[in-house]
Amino acid sequence: MAMVIEARGLSKHYGETVAVDSLDLEVPAGALYGLLGPNGSGKSTTIRMLTGQTPASAGTATVLGVDAAADPVGVRRLVGIIPEQETPPSFLTAAEYLRFAGAVRGLDGIEEAAAWWFEFLDFGDKKDVLCKDLSRGTRQKLMFAQAFLHSPRLALIDEPLVNFDPIVQHDVKEFLVDYVRRGNTIFLSTHILEVAEEVCTGFAILHRGRLLATGTPDELREAGRHLPDVFLELVRQDRNHV
Amino acid sequence: MFELFVAMFREEWRIHAVLFGPAMFALLPALIGAMAFMGAFLVPVVNRALPAGDLAAIVHILFLLLGAMVGGFGLVGNEVMNRRFGQASFVAYAARALPLSEQRIFAAFVAKDTVYYLILWILPVIAGVALASPFIGLPPEAVLRLFLSLQLAFLAGLAGLFLATTVYGRSKGAFAGLAVAIVVAVGAFSLASGALPPFPPLAVYRDFSWPVLAGTVAAIGVALAVSLLLFRPQSAGGERRHPDRFTGLRRRLGRLPYPALGAKDLLDLWRSGGGVGQVLFSLLLPLGLCWFLLSLLAPVLPSHGVLLLFAVLAGVLASTMYTWLTAFDTLGAYACLPVGVGDLIRSKLGLFALLQLVPAGVVLGAALLSGGTDVVLPALGLALGVSAWSVGVTVYLAGLSPNVLVYDPRVLLTYLAGVGLPVVVLVVLGLLHPWLGLLALVLIVPAVLVVRSGIRRWEAADSAFF
Ligand SMILES: Nc1ncnc2c1ncn2[C@@H]1O[C@H](COP(=O)(O)OP(=O)(O)OP(=O)(O)O)[C@@H](O)[C@H]1O
Numbered sequence: 001m002a003m004v005i006e007a008r009g010l011s012k013h014y015g016e017t018v019a020v021d022s023l024d025l026e027v028p029a030g031a032l033y034g035l036l037g038p039n040g041s042g043k044s045t046t047i048r049m050l051t052g053q054t055p056a057s058a059g060t061a062t063v064l065g066v067d068a069a070a071d072p073v074g075v076r077r078l079v080g081i082i083p084e085q086e087t088p089p090s091f092l093t094a095a096e097y098l099r100f101a102g103a104v105r106g107l108d109g110i111e112e113a114a115a116w117w118f119e120f121l122d123f124g125d126k127k128d129v130l131c132k133d134l135s136r137g138t139r140q141k142l143m144f145a146q147a148f149l150h151s152p153r154l155a156l157i158d159e160p161l162v163n164f165d166p167i168v169q170h171d172v173k174e175f176l177v178d179y180v181r182r183g184n185t186i187f188l189s190t191h192i193l194e195v196a197e198e199v200c201t202g203f204a205i206l207h208r209g210r211l212l213a214t215g216t217p218d219e220l221r222e223a224g225r226h227l228p229d230v231f232l233e234l235v236r237q238d239r240n241h242v
Numbered sequence: 243m244f245e246l247f248v249a250m251f252r253e254e255w256r257i258h259a260v261l262f263g264p265a266m267f268a269l270l271p272a273l274i275g276a277m278a279f280m281g282a283f284l285v286p287v288v289n290r291a292l293p294a295g296d297l298a299a300i301v302h303i304l305f306l307l308l309g310a311m312v313g314g315f316g317l318v319g320n321e322v323m324n325r326r327f328g329q330a331s332f333v334a335y336a337a338r339a340l341p342l343s344e345q346r347i348f349a350a351f352v353a354k355d356t357v358y359y360l361i362l363w364i365l366p367v368i369a370g371v372a373l374a375s376p377f378i379g380l381p382p383e384a385v386l387r388l389f390l391s392l393q394l395a396f397l398a399g400l401a402g403l404f405l406a407t408t409v410y411g412r413s414k415g416a417f418a419g420l421a422v423a424i425v426v427a428v429g430a431f432s433l434a435s436g437a438l439p440p441f442p443p444l445a446v447y448r449d450f451s452w453p454v455l456a457g458t459v460a461a462i463g464v465a466l467a468v469s470l471l472l473f474r475p476q477s478a479g480g481e482r483r484h485p486d487r488f489t490g491l492r493r494r495l496g497r498l499p500y501p502a503l504g505a506k507d508l509l510d511l512w513r514s515g516g517g518v519g520q521v522l523f524s525l526l527l528p529l530g531l532c533w534f535l536l537s538l539l540a541p542v543l544p545s546h547g548v549l550l551l552f553a554v555l556a557g558v559l560a561s562t563m564y565t566w567l568t569a570f571d572t573l574g575a576y577a578c579l580p581v582g583v584g585d586l587i588r589s590k591l592g593l594f595a596l597l598q599l600v601p602a603g604v605v606l607g608a609a610l611l612s613g614g615t616d617v618v619l620p621a622l623g624l625a626l627g628v629s630a631w632s633v634g635v636t637v638y639l640a641g642l643s644p645n646v647l648v649y650d651p652r653v654l655l656t657y658l659a660g661v662g663l664p665v666v667v668l669v670v671l672g673l674l675h676p677w678l679g680l681l682a683l684v685l686i687v688p689a690v691l692v693v694r695s696g697i698r699r700w701e702a703a704d705s706a707f708f
C-alpha cells in the first residue's frame with residue numbers, strides 16, 4: 001500500500017530536551033491515523049516536523065513523496081494543517097482570513113467553499129469579526145476551515161476537537177470519517193481516546209518522545225481490549241520502567 | 243499594583259535573558275555606556291565649532307526625541323492590553339484574573355517600560371559621560387545636573403508623546419486642536435520674544451534651581467497621569483467588525499511580488515491603530531524634531547548642509563518602517579500555509595519599497611520649503627540609498643523580528659557599525675559637494691546582496707520568529 005507519511009529515525013532536540021526520539025512511522029493512504037500520548041510526549045513536535053514547520057534534528061520525513069526537510073514549503077502546499085495554537089493573523093476578519101489563505105495557496109474562487117464552511121461549522125455570523133476578537137472555539141473553526149479549503153489529499157491536524165462544543169464535535173467527527181472515505185488521509189493528534197477508538201483506522205502512542213506502540217482499533221476489539229485501558233497501561237508501565 | 247510592576251519587570255528581563263543569555267542582555271547597557279564614553283570625547287571638539295551652549299541644547303533635544311520615539315503608548319496601548327494579544331505581555335494578560343482595573347494594569351505596564359528604557363538606554367549614556375567627565379573638563383556639578391536634566395528631557399518626550407497619542411486615540415479633532423494650539427502658542431512666544439520658548443529640562447542643566455526642577459517633574463507627572471486617566475482600554479468594546487477590504491487591496495497591490503501577503507500586512511498596520519498615527523508619530527514627528535535640531539547647526543554647515551543631513555536621517559528613520567511591517571506577525575499566521583521565511587521577507591520589502599514614497603515626499607517637501615530645490619535629487623538619493631542599505635542590514639541581522647533582536651548587543655553593535663560607517667562617509671561626501679550625495683544610490687547594490695544572504699540565513703534558522 002502507498003504510504004503518505006514515512007518517518008525514519010525522526011528526532012528533535014531542544015537543547016537538553018529530547019522532544020522526539022528516533023521515531024519510525026508509516027501512515028498508509030486512506031487512513032484516519034491517531035497520534036496519541038500524554039502532555040509533552042512529542043505529538044505537536046512530530047506534526048511540526050512532518051509539515052516542515054520546524055527542521056528535524058535527525059532522521060528523515062517524506063510526506064506525499066516530498067522530503068519535509070528539503071522542501072518544507074512544498075509539503076505545506078500539498079497538505080492541510082491545523083497547528084496546535086490556533087492563531088489566525090491578528091487584524092484580518094474571519095472571511096478575509098479564508099480569502100488570504102486561499103490567495104496564498106493560489107486558489108481561485110474560494111467564495112463557495114468558504115460559504116460552505118461558515119454554514120457547516122455554524123459561524124457565519126462571525127464572518128466580519130476580526131480574528132483577534134473571536135472566541136477560542138470560533139478561531140479553531142476558522143483554522144479547521146482553512147486546513148480543508150484546498151481539499152488536500154492529506155491533512156495533519158493537531159488537537160482539532162478540544163475547543164468545539166458537543167454538536168460541532170459530532171459534525172466534525174462525521175466530516176473526518178467521510179473525508180477519508182473519499183480517499184484522503186487524516187493524521188490527527190488527540191487526547192480524546194474514545195474518539196480515537198471510534199473513528200481512527202490506526203494509531204500510534206508516544207511517550208517521552210518515543211514510540212510505545214502502534215496498532216488498529218480492530219486489533220484491540222478482537223483482543224477484547226479498549227484503547228483507553230491499553231493507553232493507561234502502556235504509559236504507566238513505561239513511566240515505572242524509567 | 244507594585245507587585246504587578248515587579249512581575250512585569252521580571253518577565254521582561256526573563257524574555258530577553260532567555261533569548262540572548264543573561265550575560266549578553268546585561269551587556270547591552272555596558273555597550274551603550276561604552277559608546278557614550280567614547281562619544282563624550284568629541285564634546286570639546288564639537289563645542290569649539292558650535293555657538294556656546296548649543297551642544298547642550300542639541301543633546302537635550304536628542305533625549306527628548308528618544309523619549310518621543312518610545313512614548314507612543316496611547317497608540318500601542320490597546321494592543322498591549324487586548325486580552326487576546328496574549329503573546330506580547332504575559333503578565334498583562336494574566337493579570338486579568340486579578341481584581342485590578344485595566345487602568346492599573348496599563349499603568350504598571352507603562353511604568354515597567356519607562357524604567358526599562360531608563361535603565362537600558364538612558365542611564366548608561368549618562369554613566370558613560372560621567373566616566374569621561376574628568377578627561378573633557380566637565381565639572382562634577384555639571385555631571386550631577388546632566389544626570390537629572392537628561393532623564394527629564396527623555397521623560398518629557400515620553401510623557402509628551404504618551405499624552406499626544408492618547409488624545410489622538412480618543413479624538414482626532416481634539417488632537418488637531420491641541421496641535422494647532424501648541425504651534426500657535428510657540429509661534430506667538432517666538433514672535434514676541436525673538437527666541438524659542440525655554441525647554442525646562444535644559445534649564446535644569448543650564449541654570450539649576452529647585453523651583454524649575456520641581457516644576458518640570460510636576461509637569462511630566464501631570465502629563466503621565468492625565469494620559470493614564472484619558473487612556474481608554476478598548477478590549478471591553480466587543481467584537482470589531484469590518485467589511486472585506488482584503489480583496490480590493492490585494493488587487494491594487496497586484497504589481498508587488500506577493501499581493502496577498504502585502505494586503506494582509508497593510509491591513510494589520512492600518513487596523514492596529516497604526517496607519518496614519520504610525521506615520522505621524524514614528525516618522526513625521528521625529529523628522530520634524532530632527533529638522534529643528536539640524537537647523538541649530540546651520541551656522542556651522544555649508545549651504546544645503548541641513549537639507550542633506552536631514553535626508554540622511556530621514557533615510558535611517560525610514561528604514562524602521564520595515565519594523566512596522568513585522569510588528570504584528572506571528573509564526574502561527576503562516577505555520578499552516580505554503581510560504582517560507584524568504585517569501586515573507588521579500589513581500590515585506592516590496593511593501594517597504596512602496597512606503598518609501600512617504601520619506602521621499604518628506605525630503606521633497608523639506609527641499610521645497612528650505613529653498614534647496616537645486617539639490618533635491620542628491621537629497622532624495624541620500625534618503626533612499628541610506629534607507630535601502632539600513633533596511634538591508636536590518637533584514638540580515640534580525641530577519642522578521644527586528645523589534646526583539648535590537649536588544650541583543652551583538653545585533654545592535656553590528657547594526658550601528660554597519661549603518662554608521664557608510665552614513666558617516668556619505669555625510670562627509672555630501673558636505674564636500676552636494677551632488678556627491680547621489681553616490682548613496684550605489685548602496686542599493688550591496689543592500690540587495692545583503693538582503694539575499696539575509697534571506698538565506700533566516701531560511702536556514704530554526705525559527706525566524708521570536
Ligand atoms: N520550541 C520549543 N522549545 C523547547 N522545548 C520545546 C519546544 N517545543 C516543544 N518542546 C518540548 O518538547 C516536548 C514535546 O512537546 P510537544 O509540544 O511536542 O508535546 P505534545 O505531545 O504536543 O504535548 P501536548 O499534549 O501537551 O500538546 C516537551 O517536553 C516540550 O517542553
Ligand SMILES: [Mg+2]
Nearest residue numbers: 043044045084
Ligand atoms: Mg501538543
